Amino acid sequence: MIELGELERTHEEFAKRHVQVVAVSIEGLDDSIKTQKDFPHLVVVSDAERKLISAVEALHPGAGKNHEDVAAPTTILVDNKGMVRWVYRPR
């Protein structure tokens, strides 16, 4: 969640560059609503059914604090034509 705070703090810089910031996790709707409230300038996806995360193959099985599946921290930059420009995953 740290990275979301940093993205929220710098949202004006993204807006200036005509870039939307989309935050994705497999949390349920209630948690996603809370995340949206905490980070109002981000576009929060509630991907509990894992449709987006499966499409991108960004699931990290069993890596949650209680060994549940979570999204693997990954950042993808997409241009305004829907083309991927950069993929980053921290080690």
Added chain:
Amino acid sequence: MNEQNQSSTATRRHPGRVYLFLAVLFALVGPALYFGQLSAKVLTTPWYVPLLATAGVASAALALLRARSIWRWAAIILVTLLAAAEWAFLLVAMGTPAYTGPAKSGQAFPAFATSLADGSAFSQSDLKGDQGTVMVFFRGHW
């Protein structure tokens, strides 16, 4: 003069006690700083937490070399366990496998259809238009 003598006597009675205090301080200050970092929502990997705990282990070892007591043994055991747990958390728990999925630079973003936190639909067509997108996948609430 009298105070100096008392201080000197205390140092002789508890040699290396300052290292014991430093060990405890190093062990506690890392998690406290990390709590502050989380509160401030600052984006950095907290390498300083296990590093401080490791410094605490070294300090506890120095204290133990100066004098043996049950407190010093307890300190070095606890601080070592803490440092090991912190290193394990950063190197293993926070580690992620290399990305091998279909999102590749220069190719179209994979097709998908999901929903936003407000319940509205969100798909790959929402990535096209007058703005680019930074898509951040995150673990969720911890």
